[in-house]
Amino acid sequence: MNILVGVTGCIAAYKACELIRSFQKAGCDVSVVMTQAATRFVGVETFRALTQGQAKVSLFDDADPIPHISLAEQADAMVIAPCTADVCAKVACGIADDLLTSTVLACTCPLFIAPAMNVHMYENAATQANLEVLRSRGVHVIAPDAGYLACGEVGAGKLPAPERISRAVLACLDGRSEASEQALAGKRILVTSGPTVEPIDDVRFISNRSSGKMGAAIAAAALDAGASVTVVSGPVSIAYDARAEVVSVQTAREMRDAACTAFSNADIAICVAAVADYRPERAHAGKLKKGADDDALSCIRMVPNPDILSELGHAKRPDQMVVGFAAEAGEAEAHAREKLARKGADLIVANDVSAQDVFGSDEDEVSFVSEHAITRLARMPKPEVARALIALIAKG
Numbered sequence: 001m002n003i004l005v006g007v008t009g010c011i012a013a014y015k016a017c018e019l020i021r022s023f024q025k026a027g028c029d030v031s032v033v034m035t036q037a038a039t040r041f042v043g044v045e046t047f048r049a050l051t052q053g054q055a056k057v058s059l060f061d062d063a064d065p066i067p068h069i070s071l072a073e074q075a076d077a078m079v080i081a082p083c084t085a086d087v088c089a090k091v092a093c094g095i096a097d098d099l100l101t102s103t104v105l106a107c108t109c110p111l112f113i114a115p116a117m118n119v120h121m122y123e124n125a126a127t128q129a130n131l132e133v134l135r136s137r138g139v140h141v142i143a144p145d146a147g148y149l150a151c152g153e154v155g156a157g158k159l160p161a162p163e164r165i166s167r168a169v170l171a172c173l174d175g176r177s178e179a180s181e182q183a184l185a186g187k188r189i190l191v192t193s194g195p196t197v198e199p200i201d202d203v204r205f206i207s208n209r210s211s212g213k214m215g216a217a218i219a220a221a222a223l224d225a226g227a228s229v230t231v232v233s234g235p236v237s238i239a240y241d242a243r244a245e246v247v248s249v250q251t252a253r254e255m256r257d258a259a260c261t262a263f264s265n266a267d268i269a270i271c272v273a274a275v276a277d278y279r280p281e282r283a284h285a286g287k288l289k290k291g292a293d294d295d296a297l298s299c300i301r302m303v304p305n306p307d308i309l310s311e312l313g314h315a316k317r318p319d320q321m322v323v324g325f326a327a328e329a330g331e332a333e334a335h336a337r338e339k340l341a342r343k344g345a346d347l348i349v350a351n352d353v354s355a356q357d358v359f360g361s362d363e364d365e366v367s368f369v370s371e372h373a374i375t376r377l378a379r380m381p382k383p384e385v386a387r388a389l390i391a392l393i394a395k396g
């Protein structure tokens with residue numbers, strides 16, 4: 001696999017050297033394209049030494065008359081890390097005024113951008129709008145870490161560790177997910193999936209919208225990664241991977257009991273299920289009749305259901321990991337951070353259901369939110385989201 005690393009004029013340019021080594025250790029061939037500004041931080045000779053001469057800066061001072069086209073054609077993925085605010089803006093606008101930006105336009109392979117800059121530059125509405133444009137075009141934006149920045153400020157803008165960038169990139173690339181590397185061999189994973197149904201009487205019920213597709217994709221990715229998987233699922237019309245053990249349940253309380261049993265022997269719980277938060281206090285036997293049972297039908301007293309994620313999160317042993325999902329109508333990442341703490345989870349997969357057609361869709365746009373980092377993924381098919389999640393979990 002050929003990875004083209006783009007380096008821009010940022011103090012974190014030196015980390016690109018480590019990034020190159022990290023890709024090479026994973027068996028990739030690496031070429032480098034730098035902006036002129038990047039050469040003020042790290043000399044092109046350094047990158048040439050690391051890549052057997054495969055580092056270029058100029059569109060013109062080269063034996064190759066059209067270097068941007070050759071570079072683009074050879075690349076299986078292009079990764080701009082670090083990416084300055086200026087280059088984010090240029091790429092969002094399609095400006096091609098040097099070798100790096102011309103190559104980006106000529107690339108048809110997946111593009112990954114790891115922005116790194118001062119916190120105010122990163123949070124500036126212009127930068128955020130540019131990143132949004134890039135995401136909407138399928139560019140994978142690897143969110144910066146928050147921390148102490150070179151400028152002395154504290155906040156988001158730090159280039160993530162090179163190893164993390166290379167893992168995220170490789171996990172996203174087709175056929176290169178950590179799942180295929182058996183990263184979870186020997187691990188036992190519990191997945192809760194689908195909706196729960198809470199009976200009003202023998203024919204009526206209250207439920208949530210959930211197709212089970214994401215739970216199925218996660219189960220498959222975990223199995224591919226070598227894990228043994230138990231899926232505790234509410235009623236769905238899709239089929240789970242035949243290699244998974246499937247425990248079928250109806251209500252939240254049944255799901256909680258089955259999940260707790262499976263979790264006592266598991267290493268990781270991934271709670272994807274759309275559990276009904278409340279259930280009718282009373283499930284009537286038979287069928288309530290209009291007229292005779294109007295009182296019971298028109299006023300259903302609801303009582304809270306157990307929160308399965310929260311129970312597992314607060315009961316987990318130190319060697320266990322608990323992952324939850326947060327479907328939010330706006331401000332998904334902020335809500336996810338709050339849920340992380342409240343439910344005792346190690347990781348929350350956040351998605352904004354107001355911005356997209358999620359339910360039953362084959363695609364999803366999510367962020368992975370942990371205590372210390374947020375990784376935003378571009379909109380992508382659910383199996384790809386699942387593989388990226390499993391790759392992240394495999395890192396521990």
Ligand code: CTP
Pocket residue numbers: 192252271272273274275276277305306307308309310323324325326327328
């Ligand atoms: N969850 C659960 N049991 C519940 C409710 C939710 O296990 N009774 C899990 C879901 O599987 C998901 C996560 O909790 O992993 C988030 O669910 P969500 O509905 O977004 O959160 P709530 O706790 O219901 O909070 P709110 O409705 O206030 O957003």
